[in-house]
Structures are given as C-alpha cells and as structure tokens.
Amino acid sequence: SDWGREEGPDAVAVYRRLATHCTTHGWNLPPLDAFLRRTRRELSKAAIERARKGALAVMDTVPHQTRTVAGIAPLDIINGDGREHDVMVHLPSGRTGRPRVWMWQDIRTRRILSWRAGETESADLVRTSLHDLITRWGVPGRVVVDSTRAASAKWMTGGQKNRRRWKSSGEELPGIFKMLEIDYRVTAIDTDAGGRGKGRGRSKPVERAFLDLSKQIDTHPLMAGAYTGRSTQDRPETHRTRVASWEDFIQVVERCVIEHNARTGRRTEAAAGRSFDAVWAAEYSATVVRKLTPRQAGILLLAAEPSRVDRSGCVRIKAGKGAGLPGNRYHHETLVDRAGEKVTVRFDPADLHSGVQVYDKAGRWICHAPCLMPVGFNDAAAAKEYEAARKKRRKAAEAELAAHRDMDALVAAMRDLPPAEEPEDPKAAAVGLVTVPAAAGDLSGQAPAPRKKFMAALRRFNQQED
Known part of the structure; x- marks a missing residue:
C-alpha cells in the first residue's frame, strides 16, 4: 500500500x-x-x-488511435490552438512579456493557413486569425479546438449546443460559427482522480506543428538572449540578457511558418514526401469552397452585444466599460422610433469610438450609430452644438408634423358638425317612498321636549329682564 x-x-x-x-x-x-x-x-x-x-x-497504456484523412477535402476540417512562446518581447502595450500565437491548420493537408500574434490568448486573437483564413481561402466546414475560453467565447460560439462553457439563453446572439454554419467541435478532456481536467494534445495535429515551430521561433538568431527556456531547469546562460522587439518576433514567426509549410519530405498520409504547400496547391484547386463578400467578411471583425434602445434613441454596450463607469453611448435618429426595442450592436473592440453597426432581431441592418463622447462641464462650444442639435430635431419634427397636419381644415370640419343633442332621460320602472326615522327615544314621531335645565335658565333670564 x-x-x-x-x-x-x-x-x-x-x-x-x-x-x-x-x-x-x-x-x-x-x-x-x-x-x-x-x-x-x-x-x-x-x-x-x-x-x-x-x-x-x-x-495512456491503451495503443494510440490512427485516424485517416481519406475522403476529407481541404477546408472540410480545420483545427486551431494557441501557444505562449518562451521569449521575452517588448509587447505593443509597452510592457515586457511572453507573446501568444494562435494558428489555424488544415486537417487534410496539415498546412498552416493563418496565424495571429498577441499579448494574450483572447477571443479577438481567435476571431481575427479566423477572419484572415476565411477572406483568403474560404469558409471551413468544421473547426476543432479545445475548451479554451478564447475559442469558446460567446462572440464565437453563441447559439452552439456543444459549447461546454458558459450558460446559454434563448436571447443569446448567434456567434460567428453559427452565422457562417461552421460545425464547432471541442476535443475531449480527461479527468484525473482529483477531478482536474486535462486536454488531449494528440487530438489536434496543430499541437505537433507547435513542437516543431516553437523550437525554430524561440531559438532563432533574432531571438538570441531573449529565450527563457521552457522551464526553470531549462534556462540558458543568456536568459534575460536582452528583450526582443515586437517587429523582430513577428518577422521570425512569419519566416518560420513559411518554411514549415514549404519543407519537403513530409511523411503524412496526404503529403507522401511532398511539402504541405504542394499538397494544398494540388488539392485546393480541385475543391469547391464557400466564399464571403467583403461586406460579409467584415462582420467577422466586429464583436456583438445585445442592447435595448432607450427613449432618446441611444444604445449602450458593456465593452470598454470601466469599474463604476457607464458604458459608451451610441445614437442615431433612426433609433428614436425603435425606443424599447432589443437590437444587436456590432462593434470593433479595438476602436470603440468609431461607432457601431445596429441590427434588428432578424439580422437586418438598421444604421451606423456614432459614439456620443463626454464633454467638459464648462465647454461652451459643445453646449452650443448640443443646443443646436436639440433645436434642429425640434424643427425637423415640427416640419414633418406640419406636412401631415392641417389645423384650419380640422377646425372647419369641427364647426360643420351638427350640434350635440343629449338623449332623453329614461324613466324608472317604479318609484319607492323614502321614510325618515324618528329621533331616538321618541316613538310618537314628534319633536322631543326641551330639557329642564334649559327651561329653568330661560325663566330666570326672563325674570331679570322684567
């Protein structure tokens, strides 16, 4: 034991x-x-x-399962994953850290189709990399990812039944996968004796690609001195002697991905000694793919939130909302007529002040609503513009009303009406008499006698007068 x-x-x-x-x-x-x-x-x-x-x-003592890609065409199934690289880089935000890279790989040909680098593994990173893939190659039929929060965010998986994360509601907005009819699949998770889950890296071929790419990227000559090692026991002597620039890191990733796809001698089922690029070029040209128009593809760059139009025609979103601070407001005249209605607001998370696109429940475009920026308390110019906008709105409403309302014709029509006549009073079927009850203690129905003290006082008063 x-x-x-x-x-x-x-x-x-x-x-x-x-x-x-x-x-x-x-x-x-x-x-x-x-x-x-x-x-x-x-x-x-x-x-x-x-x-x-x-x-x-x-x-793991069970023999591994060999899966064939026979009968699968390019873009039928893609898989994606993110990795934190073991190099110290000056990030775009100004701080120093280890960057993240998200990649999409085709299951059939094993070619890396698109990638994006960022400071964290976020839904924006997944969404923008998917946008690059779809605009360049087409819409995939199925995506396979693990249960990471970035890939399972509601912006991506809204309306999916097999999301395995977040609570779903009847009012949930459809995500990108739902709108584009992409089948969303999550790899299985093994649970240990303590109830802790562990993903299966072998379920996604992109994990094997990362084993090769991470070594090339992290130990590239342009990353010399910035390599941190995979663990504390794997740190080189040059650990933290320099910090690589963001531009150098992006350049290294781009070069390594191109070399990875172009390398010959691949021993996969589809490659058979060729490169991933060669397999992709041969089979993609014979594949029917779904393409989006530029306007449809632009939706992929926009996140979505449900909102309700207030009485002044404004919508609010939670994105960009700070602790204890209200969210941004967006307004358009068209939304005034939709006060109280629930709408879908689509916006660019990287530029919340550029305005939002507003859609109704059926997905029909309503308008582009600009952001209402806060102004200084003593800003006279802003106050003047605001007052002018109010007066302009009032004049426009009055002009529209005047075009549909003729008060002179209405008064003349009222005067031509015949005088109003009241209907005859209806008669009751029978009349009953009202009986007034007598005073308490007086059964004869006559008025009660005066009190003794009052009569005595009256006699004394009369005597004094005489």
Missing part, C-alpha cells in the same frame, strides 16, 4: 519503513527484490500505473 501511492515513493524508502515495523514486532523480512517480484506477479501493469502514476497514466 505504501509503495502503490500516486506520489510514487521510492521502493528502498518504503522497504526501510517496513523494516522498522518488522524489527519492532519481531517479523522476518524478505529481501526487497522478493517484494517487487511478487507485486509485479500479482498486479497487472495497468494496476501498477494507476497506483503510482494516476488515472491519466493508465489511460
């Missing part, structure tokens, strides 16, 4: 602890080799792996 624990204790240490107990109780202790031979004889290899290395290790 001591030796068969997940911590994997050394057999010699376990034997010494057992020897201490045997000495105390006077037991005879066989040699260590005898214990090991008996354990291997009575327990299977799978049971020993489960006991000493965990639940995931025993699952």
Whole structure:
C-alpha cells in the first residue's frame, strides 16, 4: 500500500519503513527484490500505473488511435490552438512579456493557413486569425479546438449546443460559427482522480506543428538572449540578457511558418514526401469552397452585444466599460422610433469610438450609430452644438408634423358638425317612498321636549329682564 501511492515513493524508502515495523514486532523480512517480484506477479501493469502514476497514466497504456484523412477535402476540417512562446518581447502595450500565437491548420493537408500574434490568448486573437483564413481561402466546414475560453467565447460560439462553457439563453446572439454554419467541435478532456481536467494534445495535429515551430521561433538568431527556456531547469546562460522587439518576433514567426509549410519530405498520409504547400496547391484547386463578400467578411471583425434602445434613441454596450463607469453611448435618429426595442450592436473592440453597426432581431441592418463622447462641464462650444442639435430635431419634427397636419381644415370640419343633442332621460320602472326615522327615544314621531335645565335658565333670564 505504501509503495502503490500516486506520489510514487521510492521502493528502498518504503522497504526501510517496513523494516522498522518488522524489527519492532519481531517479523522476518524478505529481501526487497522478493517484494517487487511478487507485486509485479500479482498486479497487472495497468494496476501498477494507476497506483503510482494516476488515472491519466493508465489511460495512456491503451495503443494510440490512427485516424485517416481519406475522403476529407481541404477546408472540410480545420483545427486551431494557441501557444505562449518562451521569449521575452517588448509587447505593443509597452510592457515586457511572453507573446501568444494562435494558428489555424488544415486537417487534410496539415498546412498552416493563418496565424495571429498577441499579448494574450483572447477571443479577438481567435476571431481575427479566423477572419484572415476565411477572406483568403474560404469558409471551413468544421473547426476543432479545445475548451479554451478564447475559442469558446460567446462572440464565437453563441447559439452552439456543444459549447461546454458558459450558460446559454434563448436571447443569446448567434456567434460567428453559427452565422457562417461552421460545425464547432471541442476535443475531449480527461479527468484525473482529483477531478482536474486535462486536454488531449494528440487530438489536434496543430499541437505537433507547435513542437516543431516553437523550437525554430524561440531559438532563432533574432531571438538570441531573449529565450527563457521552457522551464526553470531549462534556462540558458543568456536568459534575460536582452528583450526582443515586437517587429523582430513577428518577422521570425512569419519566416518560420513559411518554411514549415514549404519543407519537403513530409511523411503524412496526404503529403507522401511532398511539402504541405504542394499538397494544398494540388488539392485546393480541385475543391469547391464557400466564399464571403467583403461586406460579409467584415462582420467577422466586429464583436456583438445585445442592447435595448432607450427613449432618446441611444444604445449602450458593456465593452470598454470601466469599474463604476457607464458604458459608451451610441445614437442615431433612426433609433428614436425603435425606443424599447432589443437590437444587436456590432462593434470593433479595438476602436470603440468609431461607432457601431445596429441590427434588428432578424439580422437586418438598421444604421451606423456614432459614439456620443463626454464633454467638459464648462465647454461652451459643445453646449452650443448640443443646443443646436436639440433645436434642429425640434424643427425637423415640427416640419414633418406640419406636412401631415392641417389645423384650419380640422377646425372647419369641427364647426360643420351638427350640434350635440343629449338623449332623453329614461324613466324608472317604479318609484319607492323614502321614510325618515324618528329621533331616538321618541316613538310618537314628534319633536322631543326641551330639557329642564334649559327651561329653568330661560325663566330666570326672563325674570331679570322684567
């Protein structure tokens, strides 16, 4: 039991602890080799792996599954993943860190179709890289990713049933995969004895491409001195001696991806000794692909949020909202007539002040609403423009109303109406008499007699007058 624990204790240490107990109780202790031979004889290899290395290790004793790509055309299935590179780079935000790269790879030909680099693995990184792929090559039939938050964001997977993340609601906006009818699939996750999940890297061929590309990119001559090593035990002596520029990193990634696709002698099922570029060029030219118009493809660059038009014709979005601060407001005259209506607001997350595109529930475009920027409290020019806009709106409404309303004709029509006549009063079917009850204590129905004290006081008053 001591030796068969997940911590994997050394057999010699376990034997010494057992020897201490045997000495105390006077037991005879066989040699260590005898214990090991008996354990291997009575327990299977799978049971020993489960006991000493965990639940995931025993699952890896099953032979790997070989999957064929026969019958799959280019762009039928693509897979994507992100990786944090082990180099220190001056990031666009001004800070220093390790950049992230997201890549999309074709399953059939194993060619890297598009990639984007960023500071973090975000939904924007996934969305923009997918936009590059679709505008250049076409719409894929299926995407295979792991359950990362970036790829499973609602901007991407809204309306999908097999998302495995986030709660879905009936009012959820359709994501890019739903709008473009792309089948979204998530790789399986293995769970260890502690309930912790672990993804299967072997499920996505792009993971194997990263093994090759990461070594080329991170140890490139332009990255010399910026390489950090994969772990603390793998750090070179030149660790952190310099920080590479962002432009150099992008240039290195671009060169390495081009070389990766053009390298000959590939031993995959489709390549058979050719390069990934050669396989792609031969098979893509014989494939029917779905293409988007430039305006349709532009939607991929826009994130979406549901919003409700307020009484002044403004919509708000949560993107760009700071802690305790209201979100940006966007307004257009057309939205005034849609006050209280729920709409879909599409915007560029990188430029929230350039305005938003507003769509109705059916996906029909309504208008482009510019952003209402805050102004200074004492800004007289801004106040003047605001007042002029209010007056202009009032005049426009009055002119529109005057074109449809003729008050003189309305008054003349009212005067030509015949005088109003009231209908005859209806008569009741019968009339009942009303009986007034007598005062309390007086059964004769006559007025009650004056009180004695009052009469006595009246007599005294009369006597004084005489």
